[in-house]
Amino acid sequence: MRELFAVMMKEEWRLHATMFGSISFALFPVLIGAITFMGSLILSFIGEIIPGPTLSFLVHAQFLLLGIMVGGFGLLGQEVMNRRFGQASLVAYSSRTLPLSDRRIFTVFVVKDTVYYIILWVLPVIAGITLAAPWSGLPLSLIGTIALTLSLSFLTGLAVVFFLSTLYTRSMLLLAGVVAAGALFSILLLITGIVDPVCFFPPYALSRSFTVPLLLYSLTALMVPFALSIRFMTTEFPGREMHIPDRFxxxxxxxxxxxxxxxxxxxxxxxxxxxxxxxxxxxxxxxxxxxxxxxxxxxxxxxxxxxxxxxxxxxxxxxxxxxxxxxxxxxxxxxxxxxxxxxxxxxxxxxxxxxxxxxxxxxxxxxxxxxxxxxxxxxxxxxxxxxxxxxxxxxxxxxxxxxxxxxxxxxxxxxxxxxxxxxxxxxxxxxxxxxxxxxxxxxxxxxxxxxxxxxxxxxxxxxxxxxx
Structure with a gap:
């Protein structure tokens, strides 16, 4: 598993470095960190306009969105193998030539994408916030909490899209049914007032009140979709005879x-x-x-x-x-x-x-x-x-x-x-x-x-x- 992960990480780096050049691609997270650093310097001015809790929600929501967008890139069931990788011979195809199961490859693929994009997107943001701390006035303890909750927000978005993509490959009706049931259940909870609306966004709730139960809740909220995605993923799409009229x-x-x-x-x-x-x-x-x-x-x-x-x-x-x-x-x-x-x-x-x-x-x-x-x-x-x-x-x-x-x-x-x-x-x-x-x-x-x-x-x- 460790060797497969290392090979996939090297493969991802070489793919991007070949397309853009090693230096240009390596500077990408530096640019993200620099932008965050400059934004953190004016945090005190922003705080005079937007209250702290609202600003925190906006930032966590953006990281959730980032996870959704990254997770949606090429992770649409059969497009994972067939359309994202095209004719290239990548490690993702190893199950066809080596004694590696599709599920094992997909598991490592998920871990690789998680680590890779956290390094590419999340860590530069945290670095920018940390470097600006002497001027922004944010205590290091709070920055540590922010680093954790922003990472969890990103991973939650990633997990949700992976899970929805898995349902999508199984059945559109199944996807629609699960989404509708989830929406209905959430509305009922909101109407009855049983659950605080903040709890629908676990990482943000954790950032407001850091407790062990909320931490476990946040981890569960992202581990369950990840586990279900890996358990029920499929790259087998049985062939069937199809008669397609000339629509072209x-x-x-x-x-x-x-x-x-x-x-x-x-x-x-x-x-x-x-x-x-x-x-x-x-x-x-x-x-x-x-x-x-x-x-x-x-x-x-x-x-x-x-x-x-x-x-x-x-x-x-x-x-x-x-x-x-x-x-x-x-x-x-x-x-x-x-x-x-x-x-x-x-x-x-x-x-x-x-x-x-x-x-x-x-x-x-x-x-x-x-x-x-x-x-x-x-x-x-x-x-x-x-x-x-x-x-x-x-x-x-x-x-x-x-x-x-x-x-x-x-x-x-x-x-x-x-x-x-x-x-x-x-x-x-x-x-x-x-x-x-x-x-x-x-x-x-x-x-x-x-x-x-x-x-x-x-x-x-x-x-x-x-x-x-």
């Missing part, structure tokens, strides 16, 4: 107005048949947005002037931009080398598919309007979300081409994307919060988005890498 020809016919109609049709069919469209929508889109809505709703109670729907629309635009990652993440780009298509043609095709899936972003904003009852801001919020989504996707295309899922760990790419997107998003949300009609001005983002996309065609035209 009629779909391509409907899309003939697009220059990349045939490849767009292929992308949509690939997403549908692989289960990626449903899985990604649940785990990489709906679940993070639901958590973001809860976080913003808590923030709005503290800051009454916050325009909840407008703020949510801006953030939904960023999440909506990740749809571009869906249509590139699991596609074997090397397969297109046998066709008379260049990289610009493929980028154009992926962008067309991305635009066709943007109703998901608009639907999220519509759901936010229904929940908040702020129908008057629905139209400007929708324009804001769509404009931000297209702009953020154009930046992603310009910086990463056809490989956004992996190149995000290049420190230069991450820094550039934050500088190009962050100030723009904050500025738009700030202006639109004064008057929702100002959100219509976000449509001007389509101009730089067009320039970024055109520039990406030239930038990536002759770019080739071994991992395609």
């Amino acid at each position: 020809s009629p779909l391509a016919g409907h899309l003939d107005r697009f220059r990349s109609g045939p490849t767009v049709a292929k992308d949509l069919l690939d997403l549908r048949r692989s289960g990626g469209l449903v899985g990604q929508t649940l785990f990489s889109f709906a679940l993070p947005l639901a958590l973001i809505w809860v976080t913003l709703a808590v923030l709005a109670r503290v800051l009454p002037d916050t325009r909840l729907l407008i703020t949510f629309a801006g953030v939904a635009g960023i999440i909506g931009a990740t749809i571009y990652t869906w249509v590139t993440e699991f596609d074997a780009i090397a397969g297109y080398t046998f066709l008379p298509l260049g990289t610009p043609d493929l980028i154009r095709s992926k962008l067309a598919t991305f635009l066709l899936l943007q109703p998901l972003t608009l639907g999220a904003v519509g759901a936010g309007a229904v929940i908040s009852g702020d129908y008057g801001s629905l139209l400007p919020a929708a324009v804001l979300a769509l404009s931000v989504s297209i702009y953020a996707a154009s930046v992603m295309v310009w910086l990463t081409g056809l490989w956004p899922a992996v190149m995000v760990y290049d420190v230069k790419v991450l820094a550039a994307s934050m500088l190009l997107i962050g100030p723009v998003l904050l500025g738009l949300i700030g202006v639109a919060s004064m008057n929702s009609l100002f959100a219509f001005g976000s449509a001007v983002l389509l101009v730089p988005a067009s320039l970024f996309i055109r520039g990406s065609y030239r930038r990536w035209e002759s770019w080739e890498v071994a991992f395609t």
Whole structure:
């Protein structure tokens, strides 16, 4: 087990180091730590605006979201082996050639991903908070508690998505039934007042009151989903005779107005048949947005002037931009080398598919309007979300081409994307919060988005890498 873990860790490092270069990838956690350090320096000023408990909840919720997003990456049942790893010969395939069971490999795979991403994401944040302690005024004892509870928040998100992914591979009806039963049970507990609502988020409850029972409760809340995921995981998908009608020809016919109609049709069919469209929508889109809505709703109670729907629309635009990652993440780009298509043609095709899936972003904003009852801001919020989504996707295309899922760990790419997107998003949300009609001005983002996309065609035209 130890040897398998060491090999998987080395494999993960070499994979990323080969793609970005050892130095560039090694600087990624340094950048995360530096950002956290600078944020911790202004903690006293933030505390004057946002009460400590609310700020603590927001931070723990973000780490829960991070765990959900990391867990959702490639962990959608059969996509674990078939689509995440593609044609590469990785240790995950060892059960086919070595006396190693699928369950043992998956167990080590879970442990490896947990340790790897804690080192990559969580520890740099803790280091940044610790280094800023002399200026932020946080006692070291509190930092130790924060380190534990933030790690537990991350692992809880990871465990929940692993568990839901396991249910998803078994049966969509089983997944829907478990989620519905869990939601109903939680609502009943809230209505009866038997359980403190804080207990639904064990790591946050532990951060508020560090006791042994709460620590055991937090550990149980993440160990049970992990154990069930490992116990009931499967990589065996029994073959069956299937008769699939020709859906490509009629779909391509409907899309003939697009220059990349045939490849767009292929992308949509690939997403549908692989289960990626449903899985990604649940785990990489709906679940993070639901958590973001809860976080913003808590923030709005503290800051009454916050325009909840407008703020949510801006953030939904960023999440909506990740749809571009869906249509590139699991596609074997090397397969297109046998066709008379260049990289610009493929980028154009992926962008067309991305635009066709943007109703998901608009639907999220519509759901936010229904929940908040702020129908008057629905139209400007929708324009804001769509404009931000297209702009953020154009930046992603310009910086990463056809490989956004992996190149995000290049420190230069991450820094550039934050500088190009962050100030723009904050500025738009700030202006639109004064008057929702100002959100219509976000449509001007389509101009730089067009320039970024055109520039990406030239930038990536002759770019080739071994991992395609």
